[in-house]
Amino acid sequence: MSNVTRLYQKIGTKIMEQIAAGEYKVGDKLPPERDIAEQLQVSRSVIREALIMLEIKELVEVKKGSGVYVINTPSTFLNQASLQPTEKVTGQSESDEDDAGPFEMLQARQLLESHIAEFAATQVTKHEIFRLREALELERKDLEAGSNDYDGDQMFHIVIAEATQNSVLSDMVKDMWERRNRSLMWQQLHERISDQDYRKRWLADHERIFKALVRKDPVAAREAMWQHLENVKQTLFELSDVDDPSFDGYLFSSYPVTLSQSE
Structure with a gap:
C-alpha cells in the first residue's frame, strides 16, 4: 500500500480494511454515507470522495437510488493487474497518490x-x-x-x-x-x-x-x-448522491470572513 496523505485516501483505506476484515462482504451494501461519516467523524464530502476512490479501484459499485455495493475484496484487487485505474479512461490521468478529491x-x-x-x-x-x-x-x-x-x-x-x-x-x-x-x-x-x-x-x-x-x-x-x-x-x-435525494446543508462552512457589513 502506498503512503496515504489525503483525508479521503485515509478514509478509503479504512473502508478497504473493513472489507478485507470481512465486515463487508462481496454483495453487501455499504451503510449510507451519513452513517459512515458519523462513524468515522468526517464530512459526507470526504466519504463521497473515498467511495469514488473505491469505485476507481473497482472494489465497489454505485447503483443510483439504491446505494453502494461491494463487488471485490482488496486482496482480489491487488492480485488483478488488469484493474489498473488508468485503463478506465483515455489520456493522461492523475495517479492515485496525486489525485485530489x-x-x-x-x-x-x-x-x-x-x-x-x-x-x-x-x-x-x-x-x-x-x-x-x-x-x-x-x-x-x-x-x-x-x-x-x-x-x-x-x-x-x-x-x-x-x-x-x-x-x-x-x-x-x-x-x-x-x-x-x-x-x-x-x-x-x-x-x-x-x-x-x-x-x-x-x-x-x-x-x-x-x-x-x-x-x-x-x-x-x-x-x-x-x-x-x-x-x-x-x-x-x-x-451524485446515491443514498438520499435530500441535501443536508453546506459541504463546508460558509465564507469565514464577513463580506459586507450591511444586512
Missing part, C-alpha cells in the same frame, strides 16, 4: 478564485472583457448543442485570472484546471451524473460575475465567484 479541489478553488475575481475587478481591461464575452458565448453554444465540453467554462475562469495581470495567479488557476481535466476522481464523479441542466445555472452564475467585472465592482465580483463555486459544490454533491 473533487470537493477538496472545489474548496481550494473557491478560496482562491473568489479573491482573484475581487482583484481582477480592479485590473481588468477591455481586452479581457472582450475575451470573457467570447467565453460566455462559447459556453452558450456548447449548452445549446448538448456538448459535454467545458472549454467555455475553463476559458472564463482562466481569463479572469489573467485579468489580474499577475502571471503567478493565472498559472495557479491553469494548474487547477489541468489537474481537474486529468483527474480520475473528477471523471468518476461525473459518471454518476446524467442530467446536464445544472450547467445552465452555472452559466447564469458566470454572467453575474461578468457583470460585476464590467462594473469594476470588486466586492460583488468576489461574492459572485464565491457563491458560484458554492453552487457548483452543492450541485455536484446533490446530483
Whole structure:
C-alpha cells in the first residue's frame, strides 16, 4: 500500500480494511454515507470522495437510488493487474497518490478564485472583457448543442485570472484546471451524473460575475465567484448522491470572513 496523505485516501483505506476484515462482504451494501461519516467523524464530502476512490479501484459499485455495493475484496484487487485505474479512461490521468478529491479541489478553488475575481475587478481591461464575452458565448453554444465540453467554462475562469495581470495567479488557476481535466476522481464523479441542466445555472452564475467585472465592482465580483463555486459544490454533491435525494446543508462552512457589513 502506498503512503496515504489525503483525508479521503485515509478514509478509503479504512473502508478497504473493513472489507478485507470481512465486515463487508462481496454483495453487501455499504451503510449510507451519513452513517459512515458519523462513524468515522468526517464530512459526507470526504466519504463521497473515498467511495469514488473505491469505485476507481473497482472494489465497489454505485447503483443510483439504491446505494453502494461491494463487488471485490482488496486482496482480489491487488492480485488483478488488469484493474489498473488508468485503463478506465483515455489520456493522461492523475495517479492515485496525486489525485485530489473533487470537493477538496472545489474548496481550494473557491478560496482562491473568489479573491482573484475581487482583484481582477480592479485590473481588468477591455481586452479581457472582450475575451470573457467570447467565453460566455462559447459556453452558450456548447449548452445549446448538448456538448459535454467545458472549454467555455475553463476559458472564463482562466481569463479572469489573467485579468489580474499577475502571471503567478493565472498559472495557479491553469494548474487547477489541468489537474481537474486529468483527474480520475473528477471523471468518476461525473459518471454518476446524467442530467446536464445544472450547467445552465452555472452559466447564469458566470454572467453575474461578468457583470460585476464590467462594473469594476470588486466586492460583488468576489461574492459572485464565491457563491458560484458554492453552487457548483452543492450541485455536484446533490446530483451524485446515491443514498438520499435530500441535501443536508453546506459541504463546508460558509465564507469565514464577513463580506459586507450591511444586512
